[in-house]
Amino acid sequence: MSKLWRIAAHEYRRHVVRKRFIWALLSVPVLLALMVGISALAVRMERDYRPVGYVDHSGMLANPVPPPQTSRPVEIRAFAGEAEAQRALEAGEIQCYYVLPADYVQSNKVQLVYVKPPKNNATSQFWAFMRANWLADQPPAVARRAAAMSDDDIIVQTPDGKRQFAAEPTLGDLLPILAGTAFMMLLGFSGGYLVQVISEEKENRTMEMIITSASAGQVIGGKVVGLVGVILTQAIAWLVFAAAAAAVAGRLFQSAFFQNVRVDSGVVLMLAMVFAPAFVMYSALMTALGATVAEPQEAQQVAGLFILPNIVPFWMMTTFVQAPNSPMAVALSLFPLTSPVSVAMRATFGIVPMWQAGVAAVLLAACAWGAVWLAGRAFRLGMLRYGQRVGLAELFARAKPLAGGNHA
Amino acid sequence: MHPVEVSHISKSFGKTRAVDDVSFHAERGEIFGLLGPNGAGKTTTIRIMLDIFKPDGGQVAVLGGPMTEEKKNRIGYMPEERGLYQDIALERCLTFLGTLKGLSTAEAQRRVGEWLERFDLVAYRTRKVKELSKGMQQKAQIIAAVMHEPELLIVDEPFAALDPVNTQMVKDLMRELRDRGAAIIMSTHQMHQVEELCDRILLINKGRAVLYGGLDDVRRQHSGHAVVVRAVNDLPDVPGVVSSSRHNNEVRLNLADDVTPQDVLKALLGAGVVLEKFEIAVPSLDEIFIRVVGKGGE
Numbered sequence: 176m177s178k179l180w181r182i183a184a185h186e187y188r189r190h191v192v193r194k195r196f197i198w199a200l201l202s203v204p205v206l207l208a209l210m211v212g213i214s215a216l217a218v219r220m221e222r223d224y225r226p227v228g229y230v231d232h233s234g235m236l237a238n239p240v241p242p243p244q245t246s247r248p249v250e251i252r253a254f255a256g257e258a259e260a261q262r263a264l265e266a267g268e269i270q271c272y273y274v275l276p277a278d279y280v281q282s283n284k285v286q287l288v289y290v291k292p293p294k295n296n297a298t299s300q301f302w303a304f305m306r307a308n309w310l311a312d313q314p315p316a317v318a319r320r321a322a323a324m325s326d327d328d329i330i331v332q333t334p335d336g337k338r339q340f341a342a343e344p345t346l347g348d349l350l351p352i353l354a355g356t357a358f359m360m361l362l363g364f365s366g367g368y369l370v371q372v373i374s375e376e377k378e379n380r381t382m383e384m385i386i387t388s389a390s391a392g393q394v395i396g397g398k399v400v401g402l403v404g405v406i407l408t409q410a411i412a413w414l415v416f417a418a419a420a421a422a423v424a425g426r427l428f429q430s431a432f433f434q435n436v437r438v439d440s441g442v443v444l445m446l447a448m449v450f451a452p453a454f455v456m457y458s459a460l461m462t463a464l465g466a467t468v469a470e471p472q473e474a475q476q477v478a479g480l481f482i483l484p485n486i487v488p489f490w491m492m493t494t495f496v497q498a499p500n501s502p503m504a505v506a507l508s509l510f511p512l513t514s515p516v517s518v519a520m521r522a523t524f525g526i527v528p529m530w531q532a533g534v535a536a537v538l539l540a541a542c543a544w545g546a547v548w549l550a551g552r553a554f555r556l557g558m559l560r561y562g563q564r565v566g567l568a569e570l571f572a573r574a575k576p577l578a579g580g581n582h583a
Numbered sequence: 584m585h586p587v588e589v590s591h592i593s594k595s596f597g598k599t600r601a602v603d604d605v606s607f608h609a610e611r612g613e614i615f616g617l618l619g620p621n622g623a624g625k626t627t628t629i630r631i632m633l634d635i636f637k638p639d640g641g642q643v644a645v646l647g648g649p650m651t652e653e654k655k656n657r658i659g660y661m662p663e664e665r666g667l668y669q670d671i672a673l674e675r676c677l678t679f680l681g682t683l684k685g686l687s688t689a690e691a692q693r694r695v696g697e698w699l700e701r702f703d704l705v706a707y708r709t710r711k712v713k714e715l716s717k718g719m720q721q722k723a724q725i726i727a728a729v730m731h732e733p734e735l736l737i738v739d740e741p742f743a744a745l746d747p748v749n750t751q752m753v754k755d756l757m758r759e760l761r762d763r764g765a766a767i768i769m770s771t772h773q774m775h776q777v778e779e780l781c782d783r784i785l786l787i788n789k790g791r792a793v794l795y796g797g798l799d800d801v802r803r804q805h806s807g808h809a810v811v812v813r814a815v816n817d818l819p820d821v822p823g824v825v826s827s828s829r830h831n832n833e834v835r836l837n838l839a840d841d842v843t844p845q846d847v848l849k850a851l852l853g854a855g856v857v858l859e860k861f862e863i864a865v866p867s868l869d870e871i872f873i874r875v876v877g878k879g880g881e
Contacts, residue, residue, distance in 0.1 A: 178652075178683055181679070181682050181683060182683075185679050189668070189670075189671060379664075379665075379666070379669055380662055380664040380665065380666040381666045381667065381668055382666070383635070383662045383664075383666050384660070384662065384666035384667070384680065384727065385666075385683065386635060387633050387635065387655060387658065387660045388655055388656075388680070388683035388684055389652070389655070389683055390652055393652075
C-alpha cells in the first residue's frame with residue numbers, strides 16, 4: 176500500500192472513531208426522528224376519521240355525488256333528521272353533523288353541530304363532497320378543477336419534460352437546494368477537521384516525523400483523501416437516514432411531498448460538476464490555513480470565514496426564487512466561493528443553462544488548482560514554523576525551491 | 584561513500600544566517616555528536632540533512648546521494664520535540680509510523696510488540712499517547728525512530744526526560760545499533776553522554792563549525808601543556824614546571840614549552856615520588872565547549 180493510502184486510512188480511522196464524529200453522525204437521524212415523531216404526533220392529534228353526518232332539508236343532496244377520492248377518506252353519512260344525527264353524535268359514532276336548511280341554495284348557510292370541534296381532515300372532506308355536488312352538472316374536467324379550488328393541476332414543466340414544478344413542491348423538487356445546504360454543512364465539518372488536523376500536527380511536531388517518512392504530496396494527498404472518506408461516510412449516512420425518514424414520513428402522513436423524490440439526472444450531473452472541484456478548493460484552502468496560522472484555535476476561527484460566502488446565496492433567497500436567472504444570481508453562480516450553493520439554488524427554482532454550470536465548474540477547477548498549489552506552498556513554508564504565522568507576502572513571494580517534493 | 588556527507592552548506596531565514604559553510608561526514612558504525620549551544624544551527628543542519636529544508640548553498644549526500652522517498656525508509660529520526668499523535672493509542676501510533684517507514688502492518692505490529700516489551704511499555708500499549716509520562720513518550724519516540732532498523736539514525740536530545748535506568752537502556756541501544764553498522768548522529772547538550780558515546784564530534788556555534796574531529800583528537804588539541812599528578816608523598820620542585828595548582832588531592836603541573844611530560848615523569852621518579860596517578864591533562868568536553876563557545880567560536 177502506498178504511503179498516501181496509508182496516511183489516508185490512518186486519517187479516516189482516526190476521525191471516524193472520534194466521539195465528535197459519531198455525535199455529528201447521529202445528530203441528523205436523531206433530529207430527523209424527532210421531527211418525524213413530533214409531526215406524526217401533531218398530525219395524529221389533528222386527525223379524526225370518524226364519519227361526518229349531514230341532514231339535508233334543501234334536497235340538493237337527494238342523489239349525492241360521491242366525494243373525491245382521498246388516501247384516507249372520512250365517511251360522509253346522511254341522516255333523515257336532526258334527532259337521528261344527534262343520537263349518533265352523542266353516541267360518538269360521528270364527530271359532527273351539518274344541517275342544510277331548506278333555503279340552503281339561496282342562503283348558502285349551514286348549521287354545524289358538534290360536541291368537540293371537528294378536525295380539519297373531516298371538514299375539508301365534507302366541503303370537497305359539497306363542492307363535488309355543487310358542480311355535478313358541469314363537465315367532469317371543469318368540475319374536477321373547480322372542486323380542487325386551487326392550482327393543483329397546474330404543473331410547470333421544462334420543454335424536455337425532465338423537470339417539473341407543481342404548486343405543491345415535492346421533496347424531489349427541493350432536493351437540489353437540500354443538497355446545497357448539505358454540501359455547505361459538510362464543508363463546515365470537513366473544513367473544521369482539516370484545519371484542526373494540520374494546525375495540531377504542526378503545533379505538536381507530529382508533522383516533522385511524518386514529513387521525514389513521506390513526501391509533502393503524499394502527506395497532503397493522504398489527508399485530503401482520508402477526509403473525503405470521512406465526509407462521504409457522513410454524507411452517505413445522512414442520505415440513508417434522510418431517505419429512511421422520508422419513506423417513513425411518506426407512509427405515515429400519506430404525503431405526496433415525501434413520496435415523490437424523482438430528481439433530474441441532468442441536475443445531479445450539474446451539481447456533481449460544481450461540488451467536486453469546490454470541495455477540493457475548500458479542502459486545499461483549509462490545508463493552507465492550517466499550515467499558516469500559529470495556533471489551532473486561531474485556525475478554527477478563521478476557518479469560519481471561508482465558509483461564510485456559502486451563506487450569501489441564502490441571504491439572497493428572494494432573488495433566487497423570483498429571478499433565478501437574474502444577473503446577480505448568475506454572477507453568484509460563477510463566483511467560485513458562492514458557486515456551489517448558488518447553482519444548487521438556481522437549479523431548484525429555475526433552469527440553469529448547462530454552459531453556465533460548465534463555466535462555473537471550470538472556474539472552480541482553476542481555483543482548486545490554485546488552492547492546491549497554495550496549500551502545498553503554505554504547507555512547506557509553515558509546517559515547521561512553530562508558533563508563527565506565514566505572511567501572505569511570503570506565501571505569494573516568488574517560489575524558491577522548497578523541500579519535501581511532491582512524490583506521490 | 585559515507586552515509587552522510589555534508590559539504591559547505593548554508594541556510595538563512597530572512598536576515599538570520601542559521602547555518603554558514605558547515606561541512607562534515609558521518610561514518611558507518613560510529614556515533615557522531617552534533618553539538619552546539621541553543622540556536623547554534625544544529626536543528627537546521629539536521630533538517631537540511633533530512634531534506635526538510637533545502638540549503639541556500641552547499642550539498643548534502645545521504646546514503647550515497649540526494650534524498651529520495653525510498654531512502655526515507657532507511658533513516659530513523661527522533662526530533663527534539665516529541666512528534667507522536669497524542670490522541671491515539673500508543674501501539675496504534677507506533678504501528679502507523681512503522682508502516683510509513685515501509686514495514687507491512689503485520690511486521691510493524693510484531694516489531695512494536697517486541698519493542699514495547701523491551702522498553703517496558705507493554706502495559707501502556709492501549710493508552711493514548713497523551714496519557715503517558717514524558718519519559719514514556721520519549722521511549723516511544725525512540726521506538727518510532729529505530730523499529731525499522733535504519734542505516735542512518737538521527738536523534739535530537741535522546742536522553743531528555745529519561746531516568747538513569749532508561750538512559751542506560753537507550754545508551755545500550757545506540758551502541759548496539761552502532762555495532763550493527765548503523766551511522767548515528769546524536770545532537771545533545773549533555774557533554775558527559777557525548778564523551779561516553781561519541782566517536783567523533785562537530786561543534787557548531789552561530790551557524791559555523793568550530794570544532795570537528797575525533798573526540799580524543801579534539802580533547803588533545805585543547806589540552807594545555809600540563810600533567811595531572813597524584814602522589815603519596817609531597818611533590819618536590821621539578822625542573823621545567825612553570826606553575827602548579829592543587830585540586831583536591833591532585834596537582835596540575837604546567838610545563839615549560841621545551842619540557843615534555845616524559846621529562847617530568849622521569850624527574851619525579853628520580854626524586855623517589857610514589858605516584859598514584861600521572862596523566863597528561865586533558866580538558867573535559869564541557870570545558871572545551873565553554874571555552875570555545877565562550878570565545879565566540881574563534
